[in-house]
Amino acid sequence: MFSLYTFFRMQAVPGFRCRERGERSSHQLVPRMVRVTGPGSSAVGLQGPLRASKPPRELSVEEQHELRRKINSRERKRMQDLNVAMDSLREVMVPYSSSPTSVGGALQHPYLPPGASPTGRRLSKISTLVLARNYILILGSSLQEMRRLLGEVSIGMGVGGTVPRLLLAGGWPFLTGPGQFLLTPPEQQLGVAKCPLLPQNTSPAQEELSVWLSSISESPGCQCGVCRTPRVLHVNPATHFPK
DNA sequence: TAGGCCATCTGGTCCT
DNA sequence: AGGACCAGATGGCCTA
Numbered sequence: 001m002f003s004l005y006t007f008f009r010m011q012a013v014p015g016f017r018c019r020e021r022g023e024r025s026s027h028q029l030v031p032r033m034v035r036v037t038g039p040g041s042s043a044v045g046l047q048g049p050l051r052a053s054k055p056p057r058e059l060s061v062e063e064q065h066e067l068r069r070k071i072n073s074r075e076r077k078r079m080q081d082l083n084v085a086m087d088s089l090r091e092v093m094v095p096y097s098s099s100p101t102s103v104g105g106a107l108q109h110p111y112l113p114p115g116a117s118p119t120g121r122r123l124s125k126i127s128t129l130v131l132a133r134n135y136i137l138i139l140g141s142s143l144q145e146m147r148r149l150l151g152e153v154s155i156g157m158g159v160g161g162t163v164p165r166l167l168l169a170g171g172w173p174f175l176t177g178p179g180q181f182l183l184t185p186p187e188q189q190l191g192v193a194k195c196p197l198l199p200q201n202t203s204p205a206q207e208e209l210s211v212w213l214s215s216i217s218e219s220p221g222c223q224c225g226v227c228r229t230p231r232v233l234h235v236n237p238a239t240h241f242p243k
Numbered sequence: 244t245a246g247g248c249c250a251t252c253t254g255g256t257c258c259t
Numbered sequence: 260a261g262g263a264c265c266a267g268a269t270g271g272c273c274t275a
Contacts, residue, residue: 072252074262079250121274124248 090123093131 059067123131 068253071254071262075253075264076251078263083250126248 086125086128089132090128093123093128093135
């Protein structure tokens with residue numbers, strides 16, 4: 001049953017999909033009427049030409065349509081840009097999600113959330129984001145493990161030993177596949193980074209190394225191979241999500 | 244056919 | 260005022 005109130009709660013809704021996805025002709029902007037149901041739709045009221053409450057300025061129907069077109073176009077552009085960014089993220093992530101391992105008899109991709117299997121289909125947005133997060137966490141863990149091993153190696157080599165700076169020269173570890181990483185890209189020869197922050201003519205002991213590592217972690221400006229090593233801090237990474 | 248994923252429209256809010 | 264961002268709503272496409 002329609003009361004006058006529900007009648008004026010009629011609103012224009014989208015959903016004109018009579019053409020290819022993403023393609024709409026201008027006539028599709030003509031709103032159609034549908035009933036607003038329930039309190040969940042409180043965010044929406046009268047839209048389009050029927051909107052009656054507090055118009056900031058009197059607009060003709062044509063002006064309102066034009067304004068709507070502009071706003072819709074901006075929003076479409078925004079979402080398309082977001083999708084472009086998502087695609088570029090997929091390009092990075094997909095290679096690392098394509099080597100499943102057998103977990104309990106079932107194939108599981110190491111960086112994918114359980115249940116998400118890249119079977120040739122495009123990664124969904126949510127899978128891409130979860131995959132990226134896991135990937136980043138794994139990279140962070142790898143980096144911390146590298147630093148720990150580095151400390152042990154420097155101790156093992158003694159005070160007069162050579163500091164394995166080469167191990168530090170690559171910045172991020174290069175992953176050649178899930179669970180495998182190189183310290184530098186294969187085509188790049190290792191070399192001691194020319195870094196003003198790098199200790200010169202010394203063979204630091206572990207404490208010195210630790211101090212040095214922490215100092216380079218906090219030095220913002222230098223772009224040398226060492227200092228490009230990003231700080232990875234994920235002490236009990238917070239898993240709360242706003243909203 | 245149900246459910247997942249997605250694109251789009253839309254109004255509200257915040258920021259510049 | 261206008262733009263960016265967000266969330267709700269809707270309908271289309273695809274797959275199990």
